Amino acid sequence: MTDQFQPIAWSINTNIYEINLRQYSEAGSFAAFARQLPRLKDMGVTVLWFMPVTPISLEKRQGSLGSYYACSDYTSTNPEFGSLADFGRLVTTAHSLGMKVIIDWVANHTGWDHHWTVLHPDYYLKNADGEFFDANGWIDVIDLDYNNPALEQAMLDAMKFWVTNYDIDGFRCDMAMLVPLTFWKMVRTELDMIKPLFWLAECEEVDYHEAFDASYGWKLLHTLESFWKGQTDLNGVGDVLAWYQAGFPAGAMHLLFTSNHDENSHSGSEYERLGFSSRAFAVLTCMWNGIPLIYTGQELPNKKRLKFFDKDPIEWTGENVLHQFYKSLLSLRRSNAVFADIQQTAAKRLPTSHGAVFAFTRTSGEDQVLVVLNLSYDDVQAIRLFESPMEGNFRNIFSSHELYIKGETTFGLKPWEYVVYERLKS
Secondary structure, eight states, X not given: OOSSOOOOGGGTTOOEEEEOHHHHSSSOSHHHHHTTHHHHHHHTOOEEEEOOOSOBOOTTOOTTTOOTTSBSOTXXXXXTTOOHHHHHHHHHHXXXXXXXXXXXXXXXXXXXXXXHHHHOXXXXXXXXXXXXXXXXXXXXXXXXXXXXXXXXXXXXXXXXXXXHXXXXXXXXXXXXXXXXXXXXXHHHHHHHHHSOOEEEESSOOGGGGGXXXXXXXXXXHHHHHHHHTTSSOHHHHHHHHHHHHHSSOTTOEXXXXXXXXXXXXXXXXXXXXXXXXXXXXXXXXXXXXXXXEEETTTTTTOOSOOOSSSOOOOOOOSOOTTHHHHHHHHHHHHHOGGGSOTTTTOOEEEOBSSTTEEEEEEEETTEEEEEEEEOSSSOEEEEEBOSOOOOEEEEETTTOOEEEEOTTOEEEEOTTOEEEEEEOOO
């Protein structure tokens, strides 16, 4: 971040749960989802990110229901989900439980029958034939023209609508790098005067941190997938994590994840893309520096690809196998001081005696967390940790097993097993 913008305090140590409302239930509505809030609160979720809640264009619609990202009106809700009043009640309920709400904002393009195409065609870019088009080849959307100050003002007014009327807490900005950075600086300046917000950019461009609090960890996800395929080793993973720490401005946050709506629908669930490493890498993304993301159904876990343009609800069983897994991780983040400052308590990777074991610590005074991941098919015994300054009584957050750890302590881990130890205070 720059001196101009500073992240809102609650965002420094938070987590995000992404909601694919259409597929969340048979009803796929705000009201139906609201019934899940107590469960998600218990799991430790602090921020709810709703994929676009706006109506979807009919013209050139993909599939039977279309893409969330082909908006036809920035200040209405998709009737599929419910009314504006329904959304308002959902936000109020979430806030009463201490949870924040951010919405997906698609500023680069609209659907083909957005009302601006008739009322304000000058808001759009045109091709050589004077026709609407999309530069990325997406057939159901058309690009907006940010050389037009009137378009910038209209977009600002639309974003204000959700802040002033529905008290949302921030924006996840779709394909943020396709929209000029100057625009994002302008709208953040204007909207933060109404209410300080959280700003998440779907991009990895370093300079976009001049306007945004957090950006995406795509490079890490793709490196984790490459590791699973045997195309890189743990040094490759470590290099990406080091790049996030050294290559971005001080205080820059990254969204870390093993799945999201794009990956699940287009590339497969984390179990297709990461196999046996998926749970260990979920631990990594929750415990490393950054903001962990949990996608709709990962707590089940949902192992199917959800259709993107058609109804395809998750098959909830009534037993969310990974609820406690995520609750343990998110509770630790909330309660332990090592997660309170991403600069002063940044994760430090530890060399180990085994090439497929990834270990790191985070420390703040007497508080310390140790994470050890066996990222191999090997049953690894007598794992040594090097360059480790820790000594004391530690508790495994998953099993409550206590262990006295000092320099010569060794670990044994089964294939793809992981441990997270929290130091017990004297």
